[in-house]
Amino acid sequence: MPRSVSKHVGNIRCMKRNDHAYPADELMPLTCRGRVRGLEPSRGDIDDALGKFSLTLIDTLDTLALLNKTVEFEEAVRRVVADVRLDNDIVVSVFETNIRVLGGLLGGHSMAVMLKESGRMVWYQDELLHMAKDLGLRLLPAFNTSSGLPYPRVNLRYGVRGPETRTGTETDTCTACAGTIILEFAALSRFTGDPTFEAHARRALDFLWEKRQRHSNLVGTTINIHSGEWVRRDSGVGAGIDSYYEYLMKAYILLGDDRFLQRFNTHYASIMKYISQPPLLLDVHIHKPLLPARTWMDSLLAFFPGLQVLKGDIQPAIETHEMLYQVTKKHNFLPEAFTTDFRVHWAQHPLRPEFAESTYFLYKATRDPYYLEVGRTILENLNRFARVPCGFAAMKDVRTGSHEDRMDSFFLAEMFKYLFLLFAEEEDLLFNVEDYVFTTEAHLLPLSLSTASNSQAGEELDDSNFEWTCPNTRLLFPDPAFPRNLREPIKSAVDNSCPRPTTHREPGMGRPPLRAQDFMANNPEHLELLRRMGVSLIHLKDGRVQLVQHATQAVSAVAAEDGMRFMQEMMELSSQQQKEQLPPRAVQIVSHPFFGRVVLTAGPAQFGMDLSKSSSGVRGFVTVAEPYKGCSELSNGEIVAGRIALLQRGQCMFAEKARHIQKAGAIGGIVIDDNEGSSSDTAPLFQMAGDGRNTDDVTLPLLFLFHKEGNILLEALKENREVEVLLSDKARDRGERLSKTVIMGRVLRKCTKIIHSNLITIGTDVTICFLSRSLISRVILPSFNRICARYSALPQNNRVMKREGRVWTKSKHKWSQKMYLNT
Numbered sequence: 001m002p003r004s005v006s007k008h009v010g011n012i013r014c015m016k017r018n019d020h021a022y023p024a025d026e027l028m029p030l031t032c033r034g035r036v037r038g039l040e041p042s043r044g045d046i047d048d049a050l051g052k053f054s055l056t057l058i059d060t061l062d063t064l065a066l067l068n069k070t071v072e073f074e075e076a077v078r079r080v081v082a083d084v085r086l087d088n089d090i091v092v093s094v095f096e097t098n099i100r101v102l103g104g105l106l107g108g109h110s111m112a113v114m115l116k117e118s119g120r121m122v123w124y125q126d127e128l129l130h131m132a133k134d135l136g137l138r139l140l141p142a143f144n145t146s147s148g149l150p151y152p153r154v155n156l157r158y159g160v161r162g163p164e165t166r167t168g169t170e171t172d173t174c175t176a177c178a179g180t181i182i183l184e185f186a187a188l189s190r191f192t193g194d195p196t197f198e199a200h201a202r203r204a205l206d207f208l209w210e211k212r213q214r215h216s217n218l219v220g221t222t223i224n225i226h227s228g229e230w231v232r233r234d235s236g237v238g239a240g241i242d243s244y245y246e247y248l249m250k251a252y253i254l255l256g257d258d259r260f261l262q263r264f265n266t267h268y269a270s271i272m273k274y275i276s277q278p279p280l281l282l283d284v285h286i287h288k289p290l291l292p293a294r295t296w297m298d299s300l301l302a303f304f305p306g307l308q309v310l311k312g313d314i315q316p317a318i319e320t321h322e323m324l325y326q327v328t329k330k331h332n333f334l335p336e337a338f339t340t341d342f343r344v345h346w347a348q349h350p351l352r353p354e355f356a357e358s359t360y361f362l363y364k365a366t367r368d369p370y371y372l373e374v375g376r377t378i379l380e381n382l383n384r385f386a387r388v389p390c391g392f393a394a395m396k397d398v399r400t401g402s403h404e405d406r407m408d409s410f411f412l413a414e415m416f417k418y419l420f421l422l423f424a425e426e427e428d429l430l431f432n433v434e435d436y437v438f439t440t441e442a443h444l445l446p447l448s449l450s451t452a453s454n455s456q457a458g459e460e461l462d463d464s465n466f467e468w469t470c471p472n473t474r475l476l477f478p479d480p481a482f483p484r485n486l487r488e489p490i491k492s493a494v495d496n497s498c499p500r501p502t503t504h505r506e507p508g509m510g511r512p513p514l515r516a517q518d519f520m521a522n523n524p525e526h527l528e529l530l531r532r533m534g535v536s537l538i539h540l541k542d543g544r545v546q547l548v549q550h551a552t553q554a555v556s557a558v559a560a561e562d563g564m565r566f567m568q569e570m571m572e573l574s575s576q577q578q579k580e581q582l583p584p585r586a587v588q589i590v591s592h593p594f595f596g597r598v599v600l601t602a603g604p605a606q607f608g609m610d611l612s613k614s615s616s617g618v619r620g621f622v623t624v625a626e627p628y629k630g631c632s633e634l635s636n637g638e639i640v641a642g643r644i645a646l647l648q649r650g651q652c653m654f655a656e657k658a659r660h661i662q663k664a665g666a667i668g669g670i671v672i673d674d675n676e677g678s679s680s681d682t683a684p685l686f687q688m689a690g691d692g693r694n695t696d697d698v699t700l701p702l703l704f705l706f707h708k709e710g711n712i713l714l715e716a717l718k719e720n721r722e723v724e725v726l727l728s729d730k731a732r733d734r735g736e737r738l739s740k741t742v743i744m745g746r747v748l749r750k751c752t753k754i755i756h757s758n759l760i761t762i763g764t765d766v767t768i769c770f771l772s773r774s775l776i777s778r779v780i781l782p783s784f785n786r787i788c789a790r791y792s793a794l795p796q797n798n799r800v801m802k803r804e805g806r807v808w809t810k811s812k813h814k815w816s817q818k819m820y821l822n823t
Contacts, residue, residue, distance in 0.1 A: 020390055023083055025055035029391035030405040037090065048093035049100065049409075051156060054084050059100045059409035061108030061128075062444050063416050065115070068430045074121055077112060080105075081127045086135050089157045091167045094142045094150050095177040099243075099441040100409055102139070102184045105132040106191070107443030114431055129191055136188050136197050148203035149178045149225040172222050172231045178204050179244030182251045183439050190449045205251075208244065209263055213286040217270040219244065220286050234293035236275055236283035238301035243440040245271075246307055253310075254437045256450045268311060277548055278316050279323035279490050280340060290538070290546055295571060296345040298337045299352055303440075306358035309365045315486065318366075319551065321358050322487040325374055326494035328355060331398040332381050340571045342494050349395040350406060351386060353414035353442070360418040368483055375422040382415075414442040489551045489560035514562075516569035520691065533563030584685050585611055585703050587670060589716060590619065591724035600712060601680040602670070602727075603704035605688040607655055607695035609668075611703075617728030618668045618701050620644045622717060625664075630657035634664040641665030644725060646713070649674045649704075653691035658698045668727050669702045672710030679708035701727050 021027040024034020037050040049055065058080055064073035109128040115121045141159030142150040151160050152173040160168035181201040189198035211228045212219050213235075220230035221240035237245065248264035251257065274289035275281055281301050283293040302324050308317035327342050328334050334355050337345035356378050363371035385401055386392045392411060393403040421433065436444040514529045521527075521537065530537060530547075534554030538546040549567045554560035587600040604611070611617055625645040626636040631652035634640055645661040649671050661669045671688065688704050705713065717723045 022057065022079075023054045025050040025052065026409060027056065027391050027407050028405045029388050029393045029407045030403060032390040045093075048091070048153060049096035051086075051090050051092040051097060051101070052088045053086055053101060054080065055100060056407075056409040056412060058084065058104040058108070059413040059441065060416075061104055062111045063413055063442075065108075065111035065430065066417055066433075066444070067420055068428070070115060070120060070430070073108075073111065073115075077108060077121075077124070077128065080108070081131070084131070086131065086138060087157050089155065089164075091153050091155050091165070093177075094139055094152060094154050095174075095180060097135070097154075098139060098181055098184050099439060099443075100413070102132055102135050102188070103439045103441045103443040104413070105129070105135065106184060106187050106445060107439070109191070110436070110444055110446050132188055133192050133194070136185065140196070140200065143200045143204070145225050147207050147225055147228050148200065149173060149207055149223065149228075150181070150200075150204060151225065152177055171224055171226060173225050174222055174240040175208060175219050176239075176241055176243045178223070178225070179208050180247050180440055181205075182247050183254060183437070183445060184443075186251070186255055187445045187449055205248075205260075212267075216274060216286050216289040217266050218274065218284070218286045218289060219267075230286065233286050234283045235286045235289070236293070236297075236301065237271060237281050237304045238283070238298040242300050242303060246303065246440055249307060249310055250437055250439070254445060254447065254450055264311075268313075272313075272316070276316060276320075278550060279319040281320060282340070296337050296339045298346075299334045299349070300354060302334060302352070302354035303357055306354075306361035309358075309361040314362075314365060315552070317358070317362060318483050318486050319490060321355075321362055322490045323494060324355055324358075325377075326491050328381075329377065330494065332385055332401075333395055333398050335398050341568045344399055347395075347397040347399055348404070349398050350404075350408055351382075351392060351394050351411040351415065353410060353418060356415055356418040356422070357442070360422045363422055366483065370483070370487075372423065375419060379419055410441060417442045485557060486552065488557055489554075489564055492561045492564070514566060516566060519566075519570070530563075530566075533559045533566060535563050535566060584680075586726075586728050586730050587703060587705060587709075587713065588726040588728065589713070589723060590726050591621075591720070591722060593720075594716070596726075598712065598716075600705055600709040601685070602709070603685040603687065605654060605658070605702040605704070607688075607690050607702075608658060608698045609701040611701050611727060612729040614728070617726050618644070619724065619726045620667050621722050621724050622646055622670070622713065624714075624717070625661060625666075630660050630669075632660065634660055637664035642667060644668040644670060644727065646710075646717075647671045654688040654702065654704075655691040655693070655695050655698060658700065658702045662698060662700050666700060668700050670710075670713070670725075670727075671702065671704045672714070673705065673707045676707055678706040680706050703727055 020032050021034035024036050026035040027033075028035050028040075035050065037047055037052060057076060061073065061076055061080070064070075064076055105128045109126065109132065112121055112124045112128060116124050138156050138159075139150075139154060141161070142152075142154040144160065145151065150173065151168060152170050153167045154160055155165040155167055158165040162168075182198070182205055185197035185201035189195050207228065208219060208223070211223065211230070213230075216235075218235040219241060220233045220235055222232035223230055232240070235241065245264065245267055248260050248267065252260035252264065270289070274284050281297060281304060282295070285291045285293050305317035305321040305324075308314070308320075323342075324334060327338055330342065331338075331344065333349040334352070335344045335346060336348040336350070339345050356375070359371050359374045359378070362368070363375075382392060386395065386403075388403065391407050394406040394408070396402040396404040417438075420428075433444070435448075436446055439445060514526060514533075519526055527537065532555045533549070534551055535547055535549045536553075538548065547567065547570060549563045551560040551563065554563055585602040585604050587602045588596055589598040589600075590596045609618070621643050623636070623640050623643045623645060625634055625640060625647050627634075628646075628648045629651045630645070630647040634645075640661060641664060643666060645664070645666040645668070647657050647661065647669055654671060657671060658669055683706060686704075688702060713723070713725070
């Protein structure tokens with residue numbers, strides 16, 4: 001099998017010869033030509049990896065050596081030394097250039113030294129290392145920031161300062177971009193004896209560690225390189241963060257610095273606590289780690305089971321890998337992103353190698369032949385669906401099988417290595433790969449670079465979170481069937497076409513399994529069914545509940561499968577409810593001194609009066625219910641009667657609160673969030689759900705305000721003896737209803753006052769129109785609305801002048817007159 005993999009190396013030769021792509025950065029496999037930046041249509045940030053330095057050739061140097069293609073490797077090294085220039089006036093990604101080009105040069109140097117020591121390539125005099133140092137020096141200007149985090153891009157000739165660089169104005173970078181430097185820069189320092197590179201990489205890692213969210217010990221996805229503020233606060237193990245975690249672990253392996261292991265273990269504990277929901281890995285918010293950030297996963301997280309193997313946590317690695325494998329079998333390739341119910345979210349597949357990487361590491365750890373079958377599937381799909389006459393083409397859409405004229409360098413640098421190593425016998429290898437560590441681009445750096453001298457003496461380390469030994473899989477899984485038992489429920493859950501088992505159910509599970517739409521959190525029988533399916537229920541501080549499933553905690557494989565299906569149904573139900581979410585409602589303060597000018601955005605309920613079907617809404621004075629939570633009969637029912645009750649979220653279901661205030665005679669209710677700081681500006685609105693019972697008995701309207709909006713209403717109640725509000729589907733008239741003639745006069749006076757007979761931009765004119773419309777509500781003539789909309793489309797260079805009830809527009813050459821209001 002490894003020889004059948006190595007036969008495909010002919011595609012690498014296409015890159016290094018003149019017949020198709022050389023000396024271009026990448027091969028375009030559909031059109032059989034090289035991709036040269038500037039000559040092909042721009043692909044945006046993707047092209048930042050291209051620097052006119054024969055990217056694919058450099059990136060695949062150590063792949064040639066690993067596949068025992070020593071003649072081709074030596075020829076490739078000579079070509080790189082003779083032809084590649086690194087001083088091009090071109091802006092490149094610091095991250096991509098580091099892992100692909102600097103890493104490729106260092107990996108190639110490691111292989112060349114190994115071959116020279118064995119009596120081959122005796123001519124080699126560290127030429128690749130000299131080029132690597134030259135490139136490292138060209139990347140260093142990017143680190144000239146107050147934080148030590150690098151700019152995301154650098155000009156290879158001019159750095160980051162000055163207009164000629166065409167870069168250096170960026171303020172943000174991804175966590176992985178700043179945290180995936182240490183292996184290459186430290187190796188360069190230790191190969192050359194120049195500590196500068198390692199020092200810069202360490203400073204960047206130290207800064208990221210200091211900026212972690214201290215409560216959750218998670219990092220965000222994007223950070224400001226100057227202030228250190230998190231720009232994107234979602235956290236996961238996929239795109240934007242992935243290799244930061246990888247490099248903490250591998251920096252410890254390569255460099256022998258205990259602090260990297262300590263940091264990795266701290267992060268890993270939080271990942272397993274908040275992000276990991278085996279077999280899923282779902283992004284969360286770093287400040288509220290129990291709050292999911294999205295309901296889909298990206299394909300870059302496929303590396304994580306391999307990292308878990310290095311960590312020694314095999315069981316969740318098996319579970320997540322199996323989920324990824326079933327998604328792969330479902331779509332032939334792993335989609336660039338897929339939903340929690342395993343449907344395609346982003347349909348592209350640029351031949352990413354992360355799943356093959358994890359497959360290799362799991363096979364190395366378990367020696368389970370199952371993973372050889374997984375590797376065979378990957379290889380067969382590549383040959384069946386991606387192979388084209390000039391190479392392998394990325395999939396534009398895994399659903400249709402359409403191709404993209406693209407073959408990234410990482411495909412040859414990583415995919416070939418991991419597939420070859422998966423099937424290779426000892427005699428197939430030129431050297432012992434155990435003597436090397438793989439970078440995130442699968443470049444080989446020798447463990448001989450490791451040293452313990454970098455650990456700072458005098459500071460005690462917390463050893464409680466350390467694991468110093470590699471796992472013994474015989475002790476982990478004394479039963480050979482245990483890994484298979486972990487995989488079976490996941491396999492069945494992902495494959496919707498798999499028939500449902502008809503085997504007998506466990507005691508207590510004699511009836512059909514619990515369905516998501518029937519679940520009630522306060523039903524003891526339902527909670528017991530969840531427990532048997534391996535599903536646990538966590539009560540959050542904000543009154544919500546979170547469901548987490550661990551297949552291994554189920555009473556049987558069938559129950560575990562039921563649990564997986566229940567979780568999928570719950571996610572689909574939640575997603576459907578979000579899609580079917582009603583438009584927001586309004587709480588409008590209409591009493592003195594507000595007179596309708598304060599409108600608070602509110603969320604609706606799935607029960608009670610539908611305000612969208614009421615022409616007038618519900619108007620009344622507000623009163624705080626006692627008890628404030630509204631979970632029992634009100635003690636101030638006499639005061640609440642005929643009024644709108646204010647309640648606090650939590651302790652009981654929304655429908656229960658509604659029934660208690662309705663029993664007291666309230667005409668409506670407003671539930672205020674108890675999660676301090678929440679706001680409709682930052683959190684999505686949701687519909688308040690019922691309690692699983694028939695809610696037809698609830699007839700009053702119930703609205704939900706986040707904490708910020710609720711405080712505005714409570715403060716108004718403190719400052720004014722009586723506060724009257726209008727509950728409606730949208731804001732109503734803000735003032736008394738006037739005749740059309742009076743309204744027209746007010747509009748004209750308002751416009752005249754703002755314009756002051758001066759020319760104003762069309763943008764301001766549109767603002768006036770909308771302002772006037774808000775002042776006169778809905779009794780304005782429809783033609784006025786149409787004219788406003790028509791003027792909003794006028795070019796920005798036009799000017800507008802108000803004169804005698806008309807609007808005059810001025811183009812570049814002449815004035816023209818259009819009707820504004822027919823007075």
